Amino acid sequence: MSTPAVSGDRxxxxxxxxxxxxxxxxxxxxGEVVPAGQSFRSDGTPDYGxxxxxxxxWEVMLHPATIVFxxxxxxxxxxxxxxxxxxxxxxxxxxxxxxxxxxxxxxFFERLQRNSGMHAPMWLGDTATxxxxxxxxxxxxxxxxxxxxxxxxxxxGGYAAAxxxxxxxxxxxxxxxxxxxxxxxxxxxxxxxxPLTDAQRDQYVLEMxxxxxxxxxxxxxxxxxMAELDALYEKxxxxxxxxxxxxxxxxxxxxxxxxxxxxxxxxxxxSHAIVVEALEEVYQQWIEVMDAILPRRxxxxxxxxxxxIAASAEIIRAxxxxxxxxxxxxxxxxxMRLLWGPDGVDLIHNARRxxxxxPRx
Numbered sequence: 001m002s003t004p005a006v007s008g009d010r011x012x013x014x015x016x017x018x019x020x021x022x023x024x025x026x027x028x029x030x031g032e033v034v035p036a037g038q039s040f041r042s043d044g045t046p047d048y049g050x051x052x053x054x055x056x057x058w059e060v061m062l063h064p065a066t067i068v069f070x071x072x073x074x075x076x077x078x079x080x081x082x083x084x085x086x087x088x089x090x091x092x093x094x095x096x097x098x099x100x101x102x103x104x105x106x107x108f109f110e111r112l113q114r115n116s117g118m119h120a121p122m123w124l125g126d127t128a129t130x131x132x133x134x135x136x137x138x139x140x141x142x143x144x145x146x147x148x149x150x151x152x153x154x155x156x157g158g159y160a161a162a163x164x165x166x167x168x169x170x171x172x173x174x175x176x177x178x179x180x181x182x183x184x185x186x187x188x189x190x191x192x193x194x195p196l197t198d199a200q201r202d203q204y205v206l207e208m209x210x211x212x213x214x215x216x217x218x219x220x221x222x223x224x225x226m227a228e229l230d231a232l233y234e235k236x237x238x239x240x241x242x243x244x245x246x247x248x249x250x251x252x253x254x255x256x257x258x259x260x261x262x263x264x265x266x267x268x269x270x271s272h273a274i275v276v277e278a279l280e281e282v283y284q285q286w287i288e289v290m291d292a293i294l295p296r297r298x299x300x301x302x303x304x305x306x307x308x309i310a311a312s313a314e315i316i317r318a319x320x321x322x323x324x325x326x327x328x329x330x331x332x333x334x335x336m337r338l339l340w341g342p343d344g345v346d347l348i349h350n351a352r353r354x355x356x357x358x359p360r361x
Contacts, residue, residue, distance in 0.1 A: 015271045027117040027341035030136040035350035039126045047126040050210040053358035057207045064327040065186035068335045071115040073177035076290035083159035083166045087144040103263040105275045117341035124347035152245040168217035180293035241301040
C-alpha cells in the first residue's frame with residue numbers, strides 16, 4: 001500500500017507495484033462478473049452476451065495485439081471526438097484534481113489503465129453482466145455534461161456523455177480503434193497483419209448493433225455496414241478534429257494536458273518513476289503508431305500532414321519488431337493483467353476458449 005508524503009498542504013502518494021497493478025475494485029463496482037456462456041437464457045441455451053463465439057468481433061477483439069494496444073488506441077481516437085475531450089476537460093476526476101493541485105501521474109495512468117478492463121464485462125460477459133456494467137457507466141457519465149464543447153466554435157453546442165449521440169460515438173470510436181489495431185498490428189505467428197474482407201468489415205459493423213443499443217444509441221442511427229458507418233461520420237463530422245481550444249479550461253484558458261504535466265511535476269515523488277515507465281510502455285511510445293492506424297480522414301482530423309499520412313505504413317513497419325515483441329505471450333499476459341484487471345483476464349481466457357471451439361472465419 002502507499003504511504004502519502006506531504007508537500008506543503010498536499011499529500012503525495014507513494015506508488016508501489018501493488019498499487020500500480022490494482023485489485024478488482026479498480027475496474028468493478030457493480031457486482032459479480034459472469035463470463036459469456038456461463039449462464040443460460042430462458043430457453044435453456046447458453047447466454048453468450050452481446051457478441052459470442054464465431055463473431056467477427058471476438059476474432060478481432062481477442063487477438064493479443066488488441067489486448068495490449070486497446071487502451072492506447074482508444075485514447076488516440078477518442079480525443080478526436082470533441083465532446084469526449086470536453087467532458088474530460090470539465091468533469092473528469094483527473095481534471096478536477098489538476099485544478100485543485102492534487103493531480104499526480106498515477107491519476108493519468110489509472111484513468112488509461114481502466115479503459116480496456118471496464119469495457120470487458122460488456123464485450124465478454126453474459127447479457128446481465130453487460131447490462132449491469134453499462135448501467136454503472138451510465139450513472140458515472142450522467143453528470144458529465146456541459147453547454148460548451150468548443151468555446152471558439154459555439155455552433156456545435158454542448159455535450160452529454162450519457163445521452164444517445166455522445167454515448168454512441170464513445171462506443172463506435174472504441175470499436176473502430178480496435179479494428180484499426182487488428183488490421184494493422186495483429187501478427188499471426190510469422191504472418192503479417194491482414195485486413196478483414198469487405199464482407200467481414202460489414203459484419204463487424206453489423207455486430208456493433210447490440211453494443212450501441214446497450215449504451216443508448218438511437219435505433220435509427222445504428223449502422224449496419226461500413227458504408228453506413230462512413231455516412232454517420234459524415235453527418236457528425238463537425239464534432240471531430242483536434243482543436244486546441246477544446247483542451248483549454250473554460251475559466252482559466254489553461255490547456256488541460258499541460259496542466260496535468262505541470263501539476264504532476266509539482267507533486268512528484270521518486271516512486272512515481274514506475275508510473276512513468278508504465279505509461280511509456282503502454283501509451284506514450286505508441287502515439288505515432290496509434291495515429292498511423294487511423295483511417296485517413298481521422299488522421300487528417302488529427303492535423304497530420306499529408307506526407308506523414310502517406311508514410312503511415314512505413315511508420316508501422318519501422319516499429320515492426322517492437323510491435324511483435326509486445327504482443328508475445330509473456331508480454332501479453334503481463335499487460336493483460338495490468339490493463340484489463342483480474343476478472344478481465346478471466347473473461348478473455350473464457351472467450352478465447354469459446355472462440356477457438358467455434359467455426360473459423
